[in-house]
Amino acid sequence: MTAPLNDAHPAGPGRALPDTQQGMRRRNLARVMHTVSAQGPLSRAAVASRIGLTRAAVSSLVDELIRSGLIEELGPERPGRVGRPGSALAVSGHGPAGIGAEIGVDHLAVCAVDLRGTVRSRTVRYGANRGRAAAPVIQELTGLVRRVVAEARQEGLWPAGLAVAVPGLVARDGRTVVRAPNLDWHDTDLSALLPDEIPLTVGNEANFGALAELWLGEGTPRDFLHVSAEIGIGAAVVVDGHLLRGTRGFAGELGHVPVRPEGPPCPCGGRGCLEQYAGEEAVLRAAGLEPGEDRVGLLATRAAEGDEDVRRALRDAGTALGVALTGAVNLLDPESVVLGGALAGLAPWLLPSLEDELDRRTAGPACPVAVSRLGSEGPLLGAAHSVVRGVLDDPAGVAVRG
Template identity: 40%
Template sequence: MTAPIRPSRPRQPEEPARQESLRTLNLELVFRHILAAGQPISRTELATVTGLTRPTIGRIVEELLAGQLITETGIARDGRAGRPRVGLTMSRTGPAGLGLDIRADGLAACIVDLTGNVRHLAFEPAAYTGGNATAVLADVARMARMAVDAASGEQLTVVTATLAVPGPVHAGVVRTAPGLGWRDVDAGALLRGFTLHLNLPVAVDNEANLAALGELYASVNALDSFVYVSGGLGIGAGIVLDGRLMRGARGWSGELGHVTVHPDGKPCPCGSRGCLHTYASLEAILSANPVPEGASPDAAILARAEAGDAATLAALDTAGTALGVALSDMVNILDIDTVLLGGSFSLLSSWLAANARTEIDQRVLTAAWAPVTIRPALLGPDAAVIGAALTSIDQIRQHPIAWLAQQPQGSGQPLGADGMIELPEDTAIR
């Protein structure tokens, strides 16, 4: 599976560029052009599109090659006369990102390389609803170690791990995750403790936000504005506007599961009443006929729906209607024209989308002349774990100089005044 990451927007310097700043800006400029090319690009083409001198391009390319950020591959044919030129493209070895996800029916781990390709994807079924955060994160750490070993076997170095959790997060602390029974759990610290020997930085983020980023990165049609709805242990939304994830003032935006759909409705685990969670979560859909302990809830719902089970179909109708009511408010406020159903909802979209669309058509002011698209997420239930891995590796894409600074200086070649490998002026640019 390939999920290409879009190049980061260039950062504008806030003060006059010093020698080291100029070096960083030039290196990142070249790196972004290689990243955005989508196919092998030659040194000559890079000199043309960046306006940098041929020797400067040569120095930058050698440093990027030495740091395993790019590789020479194939032939770059630019239509010019003369011999074909060696192409440069993103490396499939070197730095990689690790994503981890706690789902309704188990755990997932994913490794993504710089090219955006998924190199390792593992899932382990289990039920994680008992509130024992230490036990859950111990299992997450075990999967992380297995993923790091798998990456090492493919000459990849994991630079960061990002954990996706179903709830609002601040500084690594999961403030509340009703589906897990967690409250004020420092998941970042616990996971770092379990993976201490890996010497791996750990980030924690809301799973709907990470899934939305995964869909943004992987969008084949450059989808820039949408709401990603994640259904599973809870119901969350990742909101993307003009290519940017909207996190809110404290990073807690998108708690769609706790939007009120019936003011005097059922009590919700959050302490309120009539929340979407109480009508459309997997727990709510299964309330009339719970699954045996340890069974996969979404698989059970899917099997029962396909078999025509009346109670399950009625619960899905109720869930779809409630979802449409909540989404109508969001669409009216944000003016978003696309809703992606993700997590377990991606598997159940055939039963949820029709009722949700009916409510949106009735309740959204502009629906008559600007229809809203509702469809399954491209990455399905894996969106959050892939998004987490992509987020980890995107740090290298945005700041390649930080990775290069950690690499041993083993080239043996003299450094120029700008801190780069010095090449003679007449060095050939291929």
């Protein structure tokens, strides 16, 4: 079973519900879930006040959510309130969980996140995936998914869905990797390879990273351009809290914007793309270093120690990023640019030249650049949380399992 992508988030049923009595009830169940999730613990009366329904109506909705295992009662509210204390409600720490997975060029990772947003299980496998056929990579990933699901079940959780972040273009069907140049995958249907007992969505890693920033970042605006990097460089555009995905779902390929049209060839088929100047491997080459398991840590350590070759390579990478971002900022006018992934860990040495380039080239006022606190965890967390958001958006659509 495959969940469709949509503009709100890649894995949730954020679809419009029908204008019927049943559709209205489903929308109200979602309103209760979102309210308790964002502001709880709350009493039934407090929920009713916040969403503008009667206490009787909210009580009926809450009872249904409790029976489904999505909300639990914690006991009487704190003392000191006027009147008889109500029972405090919170989203359940048991029941459905979002399973997030990430296929990186040099790693696989899987985690389980409960409805409260807590990571309950996580595992990672380091190793090169570039040039490997999709089937053995997915076989390894499947083993990691099953391990995490088993650990989650031991804590009273079950998988509401699996969202997989990949470094490439994903079709709007939410399952087909159309092109992943750094993996050398083309037209790969992951639903044919992954086990079908868990609802599946596949999405671009930069999109999931941006959604993690939107949902989990502190003070993140609803209009921003999110840029992340590992071997490749991806970007995602968020407008009014929604992903701008493009006609085919391929928006955000900043890494393949040419910054020097006659530059070196890129795996995408172009020349002089941003990835050839600001991707991790490109920076390591420019600094004269050999790639290892912790490339970002190596670069950050050498830069902090004053290695001028590394600092120069990072300055040049920041300049290339600034050139590519200028076009996006001039075209889209975002409220801010957010650096995530590997870029977050290298920000102290990238930002000066990046911001200088943006200030010099941007037509309007300077666009502020922020650094994500999620760093390289963004895509994995965004994938898992997209499943959780799907449960909050349509709790009535979640089958009760155990």
